[in-house]
Amino acid sequence: MSTMTQTVFFEGKKSVTVVCQHCGRFKSFEAERLRSHGGKTVPVKCACGVRFQVFLERRDTYRKPVAIRGCYWCVEPGSIKRWMTLENISLNGLRMEMGPEGMEKITLGDKLKIEFPLGGVEIRCSVVVRNILGTRIGAEFVNMEYKAREVIGFTLMV
Numbered sequence: 001m002s003t004m005t006q007t008v009f010f011e012g013k014k015s016v017t018v019v020c021q022h023c024g025r026f027k028s029f030e031a032e033r034l035r036s037h038g039g040k041t042v043p044v045k046c047a048c049g050v051r052f053q054v055f056l057e058r059r060d061t062y063r064k065p066v067a068i069r070g071c072y073w074c075v076e077p078g079s080i081k082r083w084m085t086l087e088n089i090s091l092n093g094l095r096m097e098m099g100p101e102g103m104e105k106i107t108l109g110d111k112l113k114i115e116f117p118l119g120g121v122e123i124r125c126s127v128v129v130r131n132i133l134g135t136r137i138g139a140e141f142v143n144m145e146y147k148a149r150e151v152i153g154f155t156l157m158v
């Protein structure tokens with residue numbers, strides 16, 4: 001029996017869904033009913049009989065550490081595609097390690113296009129550079145498509 005704790009976050013959502021790691025069944029909860037349990041771990045019992053723990057993450061800025069190879073390019077002025085490594089991701093944004101040559105032309109407020117594989121699909125989106133630390137960039141998503149948001153949200157849950 002799995003004792004793994006899943007993390008879900010519910011801010012700004014109508015409902016949240018958890019997936020039983022044992023049988024794959026989905027179970028949904030109204031976000032409103034979870035609010036008072038924010039920041040706590042709650043037990044969930046699946047229809048298959050398995051019990052597991054769900055941590056109700058209060059912050060919608062919860063960042064999941066990842067190590068995903070992707071690429072990016074500048075929009076204005078346009079640049080060639082370069083490799084970057086995604087270091088963490090949240091529903092609002094992400095942090096990337098760009099490599100020294102990639103940093104030459106990047107400044108705060110720049111708009112970048114990025115591409116990276118996640119959950120079996122290729123995510124393409126626009127970000128704005130919000131902070132720069134050496135060769136690392138913190139960026140915020142802009143105009144994210146629903147599908148991409150859904151895939152990222154799902155990744156953050158498991």
Ligand SMILES: [Zn+2]
Nearest residue numbers: 020023046048
């Ligand atoms: Zn189950």
